[in-house]
Amino acid sequence: MRDPAAPSQGRSARAAEPDKSAQEERERVDFRDGDWGLAVTPFLFAPSTLGTVTLLDRSADLDLTIFDALANLQMVLAGDIAARWRDLVLNVNTWYINLGTSAFSNGEQARVGANFWITDTYAKYGFAFGKGKERLELLAGARIYSAALGLDIANGPRFDDDHNWVQPLVGLEYQSIWSDKWWFRAHADMAGFDPNDDFSSNLNAAFGRKFFKRSTLWFGYKMLWTQKTWGPGPPVLETGLDLFMHGVLAGWEWAF
Template identity: 30%
Template structure:
């Protein structure tokens, strides 16, 4: 069925757009070095990732489709998104957690007007990490710097589903996958002046656990502390994932690479 194939291709593209927005949101993790103080220091950071390009291959029900998407194609099917990062530090030890939710999709009618199509793609992502600041000092220019390492666990849930409804029996393609995976991260931060700081971060997860061969994340960006307890963050990131699993209806897999701009507001207390 030619039209079914076109709708299926659309579903695959939507699924990859989901990965572009939600997974890659993981990249936002700048943290400003501050004077050592007793007690806990906290930050909450809502953020947004804009993937300028997303390329890869998606497989649903054993059928694979290649794609190459730009930002406008992402925005066309975006129906809702929420993402936030929390960090709590006490001395050199910290707790980090991130939560994401993204929904994309659409509906319509196939030519002929007898078959309705509904595309529903959602992703929920959450992780918890324990962090340690193994370097913290002042460079030759008199500016503070710090380096952190973190290890944790990440929960992923991806839904890629398309429903056909018409005069006869309905049909559903795709489904939902959930899995847990280990993760590690490294981050370096340095102050530029009393308002600006620079940070870079690298993160790896999956390592072949539960079908996820590897997820990677590399970012670099700036933090501008324009107010006493609030700062703005922006930068550029690269993200990739290679996940696959066998289902009763065939292989379910996605292999994607993306890059783009991220922006955030961080609240410190």
């Protein structure tokens, strides 16, 4: 006769089995599991744009809503790649924006074209707190710009100018795990460090919703301010940008 105090064979077998649900939940966390990880995230960014473009001493003011941007935006390509070894993360974040819109230059109708490559490349290192559900990271790297600008003034000449420049970049990133399915992430950085001639800052925040073990849908808001001036002074005529872009951000992350 079996001792009723003794555990049943079925209960013992179940206790010996690994907790599959806990293991699956662990696999769903993100690419930070294990010693290394890789995450690839394509993005869509629909910005409103406010500011001034100056080409060879001729300026045009821009004031585009998100609806204007969607109507005039010929192409947007955006993506982020993050590679991790333990607590060190290397990020490459790139945006390609091809924008053409009507504007006014000195009271005359004009057409402005702007073709941008903006690439942020940086390293992140941080620490976890809040029982491992929150993380704060310091980041340092560079913001790389490539801009082709065009200003076509009615009944007048067309002005074109191309520029490439690099800005040193520093910032912070905060991440919080609300549950096994919901995340929050906030990012703030600044680059260039000269508020008069060479400066940019980037702020974004997004919520993440996991749908599969290795994929997360991100939805949030991004703000980017860029200020850069060349000249004035002979033989260089003033060319510059003073733009504030902000809008809805959406991305789909795949972690490996």
